[in-house]
Amino acid sequence: MRSDLAALAALLSDRIGLAVDEGKHQAIEMRLQPTVAAAGLPNVSELVHRLSKGGDPALLDRTIDAMVTCETLFFRDRKPFEALRATVLPRLREARRAERRIRIWSAACATGQEPYSLAMLIDEQQREFAGWRVEIVASDVSAAAVAAAREGRYSQFEVQRGLPTPLLLRHFQRDGEAWRINDHLRAHVEFRRANLIDEFGRFGRFDIVFCRNVLMYMDVERRRDILQRLSRVLADDGYLALGAAETVVGISDEFEPAPDCAGLFRRKTPASLRMAANS
Ligand SMILES: C[S@@+](CC[C@H](N)C(=O)[O-])C[C@H]1O[C@@H](n2cnc3c(N)ncnc32)[C@H](O)[C@@H]1O
Structure with missing residues (x-):
């Protein structure tokens, strides 16, 4: 095993929670070649050396950008969005009718397709939400992903992935070969x-958290820690969405699958916590 690649894997695990199998160390090296070249460095060993010394946050950012997987699409997996439309949003509108405020967090938003899908869904129910404040916060560890998300400019290929044509025509405008999201949605x-x-406690409380297809790149301890902290920012009657291949089962004591919303999770109630403790 090469010690520089092992050090890099340890650094990525420490900084962003990325779990890299020993067998994939060579793949990291391949993936970082463009970053090494752009930084004018001779090889990955020198990159690792610079990162280990610290003091070059821009280089660390570019390394993180290169290492994360930003694969995403509009209305990915459909089911959680359908559950929001049909069940969760009507339920929260009833529960929050006094304060008329709902907060949603897309906690690993990649290039923005997920939070913009949420914004389109809220827009679809604009009549029901008249007079409400619906906040959508979107965040990601990758500076490049957040910049792209904020810009909201997508290729023809990207808008063809998951976005129904009527929504494309309603919320986007042509920008050369690409499509740009309208200002009101952005x-x-x-x-x-x-x-x-x-x-992330400073972000405040949320009624809905989408944390999808990010925990799958982390080891179980990291997942457990993040889920525990997510449970503290989620309202008691809030909903958590994970990726289609992700679950809380066997990892988190704080959440359980929402019985009537496929693919969503809720915080355990005191009764279910007592039952779990006695079983
Ligand atoms: C596969 S994408 C998922 C995007 C979207 N949630 C979806 O399901 O389509 C994973 C995203 O997680 C982000 N990510 C990875 N580690 C992270 C961390 N420690 N904190 C926040 N975001 C992270 C990556 O930058 C990437 O944009």
Whole structure:
């Protein structure tokens, strides 16, 4: 095993929670070649050396950008969005009718397709939400992903992935070969750069958290820690969405599958916590 690649894997695990199998160390090296070249460095060993010394946050950012997987699409997996439309949003509108405020967090938003899908869904129910404040916060650890999300400019290929044509025509305008999201929808989403490894309690409380297809790249201890902290920012009657291949089962004591909303999770009630403790 090469010690420089092992050190890099340890650094990525420490900084962003990325779990890299020993067998994939060579793949990291391949993936970082363009970053090494752009930084004018001779090889990955020198990159690791610079990163280990610290003091070059821009280089660390570019390394993180190169290492994360930003694969995403509009209305990915459909089911959680359908559950929001049919069940969760009507339920929360009833529960929050006094304060008329709902907060949603897309906690690993990649290039923005997920939070913009949420914004389109809210827009679809604009009549029901008249007079309400619906906040959508979107964050990601990758500076490049957040910048792209904020820009909201998508290729023809990207808008063909998951986005129904009527929504494309309603919310996007042509920008050369690409499509740009309309200002009113962009203004609905507040983008931030945030690392789930760091404390995020300052973001406040949320009624819905989408934390999808990010925990799958982390080891079980990291997942457990993040889920525990997510449970503290989620309202008692709030909903958590994970990726289609992700679950809380066997990892988190705080959440359980929402019985009537496929793919969503809720905080355990005191009764279910007591039952779990006695079983
Ligand atoms: C596969 S994408 C998922 C995007 C979207 N949630 C979806 O399901 O389509 C994973 C995203 O997680 C982000 N990510 C990885 N580690 C992270 C961390 N520690 N904190 C916040 N975001 C992270 C990556 O930058 C990437 O944009």
